[in-house]
Amino acid sequence: MKKWVFICNLFLILNSNAQNFRGFQVNLLPGFLIAHREYMANMEAHTYGLEFIYSSNFSGWKSMDEHYRNLMWGTGLTYFNLGHKDLNGHVLAWHIHVEAALKKKSKSLTTFRFGSGIGYISRPYNLQSNKKNKAIGSNLNGNMQLLLKHYIDVSKKSSLILGIGVTHYSNGNFKRPNLGINMAHLDIGLLRKVNFVDPITKRELKNLFPENGFEFNIGYARKQIAVADTRFFNIYSTSLLYYFKHNNTRHWRAGTEIFFDKTYPYQLFNEASLKNKNLSEFTEIAVKIGHEFQFGRIAVVTDLGTYAYRPNDYKKRVYFSIGFNYCLGNNLIAQTRLKSHMAVADFFYWSAGYRFSDQFLRK
Numbered sequence: 001m002k003k004w005v006f007i008c009n010l011f012l013i014l015n016s017n018a019q020n021f022r023g024f025q026v027n028l029l030p031g032f033l034i035a036h037r038e039y040m041a042n043m044e045a046h047t048y049g050l051e052f053i054y055s056s057n058f059s060g061w062k063s064m065d066e067h068y069r070n071l072m073w074g075t076g077l078t079y080f081n082l083g084h085k086d087l088n089g090h091v092l093a094w095h096i097h098v099e100a101a102l103k104k105k106s107k108s109l110t111t112f113r114f115g116s117g118i119g120y121i122s123r124p125y126n127l128q129s130n131k132k133n134k135a136i137g138s139n140l141n142g143n144m145q146l147l148l149k150h151y152i153d154v155s156k157k158s159s160l161i162l163g164i165g166v167t168h169y170s171n172g173n174f175k176r177p178n179l180g181i182n183m184a185h186l187d188i189g190l191l192r193k194v195n196f197v198d199p200i201t202k203r204e205l206k207n208l209f210p211e212n213g214f215e216f217n218i219g220y221a222r223k224q225i226a227v228a229d230t231r232f233f234n235i236y237s238t239s240l241l242y243y244f245k246h247n248n249t250r251h252w253r254a255g256t257e258i259f260f261d262k263t264y265p266y267q268l269f270n271e272a273s274l275k276n277k278n279l280s281e282f283t284e285i286a287v288k289i290g291h292e293f294q295f296g297r298i299a300v301v302t303d304l305g306t307y308a309y310r311p312n313d314y315k316k317r318v319y320f321s322i323g324f325n326y327c328l329g330n331n332l333i334a335q336t337r338l339k340s341h342m343a344v345a346d347f348f349y350w351s352a353g354y355r356f357s358d359q360f361l362r363k
Contacts, residue, residue: 019057020057020058020196020197020198021056021057021058021193021194021195021196021197022054022055022056022193022194022195022197023054023055023056023157023191023192023193023194023195024052024053024054024055024191024192024194025051025052025053025055025074025076025161025189025190025191025192026050026051026052026189026190026192027049027050027051027053027161027187027188027189027190028048028049028050028051028186028187028188028189029047029048029049029050029051029078029080029167029185029186029187029188030046030047030048030049030185030186030188031046031047031048031049031167031183031184031185031186032044032045032046032047032183032184032185033045033046033047033082033083033088033181033182033183034182034183034184036179036180036182037134037135037179039134040134040135040179042087042132043083043084043087043088043133043134043135043181044083045082045083045084045088046083047080047081047082047083047183047185048080048081049078049079049080049081049167049183049185050078050079051076051077051078051079051189052076052077053074053075053076053077053097054074054075054076055072055073055074055191056072056073056074057070057071057072057073058197059073059295059296060202060203061202061203061205061296062202062203062204062205064205064249064294064295064296065202066202067247067248067249068100068249068295069101070101070104070109070111071098071099071100071101071295072098072099072101072111073096073097073098073099073295074096074097074099075094075095075096075097076094076095077092077093077094078091078092078093078094078095078119078167079091079092079093080093080167080183082121082123082181082183085123086123086130087123087130087132087133088123088133088181089121089122089123089124090121090122090123091119091120091121091122091141091169091181092119092120093117093118093119093120093143093169094117094118094119095115095116095117095118095143095145096115096116096117096298097113097114097115097116097145098113098114098115098295098300099111099112099113099149100112100113107152107153108150108151108152108153109150109151109159110148110149110150110151111148111149111150111151112146112147112148112149113145113146113147113148113149113165114144114145114146114300115143115144115145115147116142116143116144116145116323116324117142117143118140118141118142118143119140119141119142119143119169120139120140120141121136121138121139121140121141121169121181122139124136124137124138124139125137125177125227133177134177134179135177135178135179135180135181136169136170136171136177136178136179136180136181137171137175137176137177137178137224137227138171138174138175140171140174141169141170141171142169142170142171142172142338142348143167143168143169144167144168144322144338145165145166145167145168146165146166147163147164147165147166147187148163148164148165149161149162149163149165149187150162150163151191156193157192157193157194158190158191158192158193159190159191159193160189160190161187161188161189161190161191162186162187162188163186163187163188164184164185164186164187165184165185165187166182166183166184166185167182167183167185168180168181168182168183169181170345171348172221172223172338172339172345172346172347172348172349173223173224173225173345173346173347173348174222174223174224174347174348175224176224176225176226176227177227178224178345180345205296205297206329208297208327208329208331209327209331209333209355210331210355210356210357210358210359211244211245212243212244212245212357212358213242213243213355213356213357213358213359214240214241214242214243214355214356214358215239215240215241215242215243215253215255215333215353215354215355216238216239216240216353216354216355216356217237217238217239217240217241217335217351217352217353217354218236218237218238218351218352218353219236219237219238219239219335219337219349219350219351219352220234220235220236220237220349220350220351221234221235221236221237221339221347221348221349221350222234222235222347223235223263223346223347225263225266225268226268228268228269229268229269231266231271233261233262233263233266235259235260235261235262235263235347235349236259236260237257237258237259237260237349237351238257238258239255239256239257239258239351240255240256241253241254241255241256241288241290242254242255242358243292243355248294249293249294249295250291250292250293250294251291251292251294251299252289252290252291252292253289253290253291253292253301253303254287254288254289254290255287255288256285256286256287256288256308257285257286257287257288257305258283258284258285258286259283259284259286260279260282260283260284261282261283261284262274262277262282263282263314264281264282264310264311264312264314265277265281265282265311280311281311282311283309283311284307284309284310284311284315285307285308285309285310286305286306286307286308286319287305287306287308288303288304288305288306289303289304289305290302290303290304292325297326297327297328298324298325298326298327299324299325299326299327300322300323300324301321301322301323301324301325301335301337302320302321302322303320303321303322303337304318304319304320305318305319305320305321306318306319307319315341315346316341316342316344318341318342319339319340319341319346320339320340320341320342321337321338321339321340322337322338323335323336323337323338324336325353331354331355331356332352332353332354333352333353333354333355334350334351334352334353335350335351335352335353336348336349336350336351337349337350337351
């Protein structure tokens with residue numbers, strides 16, 4: 001009996017060693033730049049990319065590793081040649097991502113990856129030197145990536161990667177044009193595990209904020225509304241939400257959000273159209289619901305909102321936002337969001353938030 005107990009314990013140790021790793025991935029990303037607008041047809045081209053990332057299937061935080069089995073995460077650099085050297089140029093981006101396990105077998109793993117970051121595009125629109133680029137108006141852009149990936153173990157330390165996905169670059173209307181660049185591509189790569197880690201000394205993540213309570217935010221965005229009119233608009237926002245715990249890694253949220261957006265009354269090339277405007281002429285009042293996935297200090301947040309009041313129908317009534325929260329501790333949160341109306345981006349905005357308990361309501 002003792003012999004079998006010893007063998008079982010040894011198996012668990014070896015199995016744990018095989019599961020907890022730090023490593024690197026190198027991925028080739030051959031694909032195609034999609035013209036999702038008719039007047040972007042001249043930009044269509046075969047693309048190719050190269051990605052080099054740090055990869056791990058554990059965080060060291062007890063709350064994250066015990067509740068997300070087979071979760072992988074990583075960060076790194078991606079390079080894309082966008083096909084037309086003078087028109088599209090190339091892009092170099094940094095991103096951070098998480099990969100949720102969809103199906104795991106003894107020698108393979110299928111994951112869904114969501115990533116976001118920031119990229120530098122070498123050939124944006126320019127009236128003098130590159131006016132045929134109708135998609136991107138700035139060098140600096142945000143990027144989002146969705147990938148379906150399949151890992152096939154070829155040895156204890158190496159896995160072949162096969163996948164398919166989409167990578168998107170846009171600037172959230174920070175500078176027009178902003179149709180965005182979308183690339184559909186394959187993922188052919190290799191994962192090399194360079195360090196097996198076991199036993200793991202898992203740290204207890206302190207309570208970053210109350211389990212249930214309220215969240216107050218103040219945000220800022222900056223955007224243009226036309227290619228020819230180069231005026232920038234500063235947009236401010238505030239929100240008050242109630243959030244409540246679904247389980248150890250998820251929260252639901254609901255509340256109200258207000259935006260102060262002077263693009264509503266503005267008339268192109270006419271700065272005087274902004275003078276002497278009442279608050280009601282550039283204020284949006286919305287109600288929204290949302291969901292938050294917690295990964296240690298980082299959370300992926302998705303919100304769906306509808307305007308209870310807007311000055312006119314310049315924007316569609318329903319909007320969607322997606323982004324990240326970073327929990328600083330002491331109930332403080334830094335946030336980034338992309339706000340869009342259907343497939344039309346409104347703007348990127350950044351905000352700071354504070355969470356406080358609802359215990360005062362329960363007394």
